Amino acid sequence: MVLSCSLALTTSCRKSPETAETKEKSGYQGQGKSPVVPTVDKPIQKQWKGIWAFNDRMTFFSNKFEGARLNGVAYDGNDHYTIWVTAENTPINVSPWYAFQVWSEEPRDITVQLNYQDSRSRYYPKISTDGRNFTPLDSTKFKAINSGVGEFGIKAAPESAELTISVTEDPTWITAQELYTSTIVKEWVDSLSQKPFIENYPIGLSKEKRTMHLMEINANEEANKAMMIISRQHPPEVTGFLAMKSFIETISGNSELAKEFRQEHSVFVVPLMNPDGADNGHWRHNMGGIDLNRDWQNFHQPETRNVRDFLVEKDKTYDFVFGADFHSTWDDIYYPIDTTVTGEKGKIVFDWIENISERLPQKKTNISASDQIDPTMVSSKYFYVHHGMPAIVFELGDNTSRPFLKEKGKVAAEEIMKLLMEQ
Ligand SMILES: [Zn+2]
Known part of the structure; x- marks a missing residue:
């Protein structure tokens, strides 16, 4: 059963009957209960990597870079191109990630129509000339095709989109969200690890043998309380990552509170x-x-097993007092575990959400608490059931403003530090 409540009114969640009151609620209400699904390996489609050349080698598209997704391009005449982007396998939640480079021997304006497999245009395109610094595509260069209905969810997104891109001989990156690949994330981890109390080390390999890095903030060898933070189980969920980044930078910062x-x-x-x-x-x-x-x-995948084994080992010496898993969805929302399950211990999560909301009243954020913890399936439930951590799935909106994400990550860090120190 999924419980939901509006934090502006109360921090205790109750079953919400279909009343006039619930119909008035605004904001993203969250997804329902997750069905139990098998997690043994399924085949995936790896994209062909290469460069598409058109018009006597005048215009080029490429997916030869980390984070790229581009499965097909066709030239339709009059500087118009159609692009196909397909998922790694199906069924899948509709979050069509695309990322490609385009350039031309002579500067020109081209139009590109994006097409996705069984999906709609969820992400507003970002543009970059260096693959590092991205801005949303100018709205005059974005044309929605067959607009959606409603405010949230895939039905609200346009069916497709046509982009106008001013291409030059230098590559332009067009991506669904900002690029935070394994290389870019590791650069951030390494830069933060310059601090004397932060180190990072591998905790195992992914399925394709990439190293999974763990960052440890440890200023006092005697400290035996611990917090577990993860993000990007879902690759396109960059806004959750950005809030997590600000959260960790705040805990690693120079404030008296953090010290x-x-x-x-x-x-x-x-x-x-x-x-x-x-x-x-x-x-x-x-x-x-x-x-x-x-x-x-069931832990059929190496990525989840690596974190499970790490936690089992650390639980021998640490008392885990809080856990958070950062994600992105249609709008900001909190998925805590209901206090009917976690009791007194779990109240800190609701106090924390209330404190964040008081400091950030400009964005009302719903809560969708769950009282189902068996099977654990999702990270936050595993954190609670096996390691006793009050834990939450912290979701940020795909389109939540980037300065606000940063502020929310900072406020969230300050408030959890205060609450944990009061305990
Ligand atoms: Zn997610």
Whole structure:
């Protein structure tokens, strides 16, 4: 059963009957209960990697870079192109990731229509000239085709989109969201690990043998309370990653609060749970063709096993006091475990959400609490059931403004540090 509540009114969640009151609720209400799905390997489609050349080698498209997803291109005449983007396998949640480069021997404006397999145009395109710094495509260059209906969910997205791109001889990147590949994430991990109290080390390999890196914030060898933070089980969920990045930078920061917090608490972070998916432009799954956030019961996939084994080992010396798994969806939403299950211990999560909401009243965020913890399947339930951590799935909207994501990550870090130190 899924429970939901509006934090503006109360922090206790009740079953919501179909009343006039519930119909008035605004904002994204969240998805329903996740069905139990098998997590043994399924075949996936790896994309062909290469460069498409058109018009006597005048215009080029490429997917030869980390994070790319481009499965086909056709020239339709008059500088118009059609692009196909397909998922790694099906069935799959519709989050059509695309990322490609385009250039031309002579500067020109081209139009590109995006087509996805059984999906609609969920992500608003980002543009970059260096593959690092991205901005949303200018709205005058974006044409929605067959607009959707409603405010949230795939039906609200246009069926397709046509983009106008001013191409030059230097590549332009067009991507569904900003690129945070395994290389770029590792650069961030390494830069933060310059601090004397932060180190990072491998905790195992992914299915395609990429190293999974764990960052450990540990300022005091005597500190035996710990927090577990993960993100990017789902590759396109970049906004969740950005909030997590700000959250961790705040805990690692120079504030008195953070310094005091680090004297009693260590923090373990796996910022990129699905490096293969991120580098191969997967819509959701790992290289085993599986949604990792359904594998915390049976552990058929190496990525979830690596974190499980790490936690089992650390649980011998640490008391885990909080866990969070950062994701992205249609809009910001919290998925905690209901206090009817977690009791007194779990109240900290609801107090935390309330404190964040008080400091960020400009964005009302719904809560969808679950009272089902068996089977564990998803990370937060595994964290609670096997390691006693009050835990949450922290979801950020795909289109939530980037400065707000950063602020929310910072506020979330400050508030959890305060609450944990009061305990
Ligand atoms: Zn997710």
